[in-house]
Amino acid sequence: MGNTANHLSLCVSQSSRKTRRERPYVSRPFWQYQYENHLNISTHMSSDSQIREISPRRLLPIMNVDILNVYRDCPFCLKLLFEPTSTLCGHTFCLLCMERFILTSERVLQCPICRDDLNYLRSSSSHLKTNAILHNLFRQQYEKEYEIRRIETENERKQIIKKRFIIGNTHQLLSCDYDYTRHEWTLFVKLNNDDQDDISQYIKQVTINLHPTFTPSQVILDKSPFCLTRIGWGVFTIYFTIEFHPQWKKSDFRTSWFLSFANTGNQKRIEIEFQKPTDDINNDEMS
Incomplete structure (x- = not known):
């Protein structure tokens, strides 16, 4: 009886480890940082925005500010990332810049950084989502500059x-x-x-x-x-x-x-x- 119980316990333990190993990868930020509860952060919807809001007080990145400064600019417009959107290959761009890139690419759509295939965005370009974590992080870290970028982007959209x-x-x-x-x-x-x-x-x-x-x-x-x-x-x-x-x-x-x-x-x-x-x-x- 004892051997049977030990064997059953071993099987359950192995099964649990296997389940944890095969759990799908959920998030892929473009730099290494951690915050409390491993992404289990309370969220709410802002009344004047469709972007999913995450309270900056709950966002606790453990990172060097110099690293943030390296990744803060969009590879397209070379300005502070506004409404950052991330691709499956892990690179991040301004939402407006990515929309324009998709529209102006005639044939194969590739990431301008790593040349990964982005053709899946052609059918879903109208459903591009802002990375809420980065959006709130940039808005908190670069408050005045982020507001300037918001005004610039709104004016650009009015002209299109x-x-x-x-x-x-x-x-x-x-x-x-x-x-x-x-x-x-x-x-x-x-x-x-x-x-x-x-x-x-x-x-x-x-x-x-x-x-x-x-x-x-x-x-x-x-x-x-x-x-x-x-x-x-x-x-x-x-x-x-x-x-x-x-x-x-x-x-x-x-x-x-x-x-x-x-x-x-x-x-x-x-x-x-x-x-x-x-x-x-x-x-x-x-x-």
Whole structure:
């Protein structure tokens, strides 16, 4: 009986150790520090903010201030981190800087520090969350400077216009013979369906580069609707450049689209930021 009890106790002990080892890693701060109760800190929601608040009085980091000064600046804007958001690879950036980085990265999205894959942020960029611990730590340690950064960020957001464009093609099968198949397709660039603005207010022209077998192989669309219809037998990648009106002071946007002959076609959405013209900003301030 005694041996059985000892064996059972040993199994339970081993099971407990195994459970502790396999517990998932919850937090990954960008420097080593500890605070009371191992993250079991009482939290509350601020009435004027959506950021999850942690009482600075309960936050007890054990760290060197010099280390904090090393990590305090955003790698993008080189200013004090405001609304810091952390990636899975452990690097931290300003929330606004990260949003812009996601919008301006055309293809593979990689961390600018370690080149880790960040493509998971494309589908969740609108749900980026502020690191509440760092937010409160910076706000407490750099109170005046953090308030200046808050005002700067609010002013920047007021000057930004975000527009969602749709790029894709429609498709129709014209004939399907054994020796010859013909498809009619229309490439298009347009604003999101629920956007009432005129696309020609933003886009000056679109330069489309087709397969060399088409004549002409380069087509320039200088007025809306920005669409091009052709008839062909196969799919290929279309490269094109979107040029914006000078008032937006925005560089050309280069992208590509692989033709889709599946059913009626396909499309993708891209979001582009525009800086409000100076006149519009002045009008907003006066109002």
